Amino acid sequence: MITALLIAVVVIGGSAGDVLITKGMKQVGEISTRRLLHFAGLARQVLTNRDFLLGVCCMAASFFAFLAVLSRADLSFVLPATSLSFVLATIGARLFLKERISGLRWMGTLLVCVGVALVSLP
């Protein structure tokens, strides 16, 4: 039960982190070589972005839950289970970032999800 809960934190935290970091980076705007010349300013813009920082916190929570779950379950069970985050993050991108997910992209994402689960098996 606790294992399932921890895996949920890994998957949901990771996906929420991805969505928030994307939101933050979109607010910062497209990073070009010209902007890289003003690196300090750019770094400050990213590191003071609220959504970006929230995203990093979610990812940290996901990472610590991952470490915790590894002490209770096998990697060969945990890794395939976390491949679900590809699907969850895509749903999040559609709902919160208004990205349009075409049939082609859904098909590719589902194949990636299945493939990652298979690769993680022993």
Next chain:
Amino acid sequence: MSRMSIAVLPKEESLLAKTAIVLVLAMLSQAAGDVFLSKEMKAIASSAVSPFEMALLALLSPNIWLGTALLLIFFILFAVALSWADLSFVLPASAFGYVMNVACGYYFLGETVSRTRWAGATIISIGVVLVSRSGVRTVEAPGGQDVLEVIGRP
């Protein structure tokens, strides 16, 4: 939306090329970082006697710092790509790193790779090809800047 650019490639293709370059660099540093960390952590785990000593050895090991720095580079490049590309593009596309891991393990580290893992790597590759044909971004980038600067002329 219509900006002057000295493009050699049509806009959509150049955006795909720019994204691909950044993501391949990201996946290479992730793969290298993983190798450094896992090799060094295994070495430390076999020599340390207590968790405290293990943590201390890890903090003092240059390879651990190098591996961590490489993973940080991975994260920065990942975030850079997300500054213009869809999350629903970047995330499945960067799963190609798993394929690189399997291939590297087979060719460089002489690992035996099970049929299941080969099948998984093949399915991921097909998925990544499909995603890569679905367009890099479907939302308007707010801070629209010249997308050709990375691969175009200075």
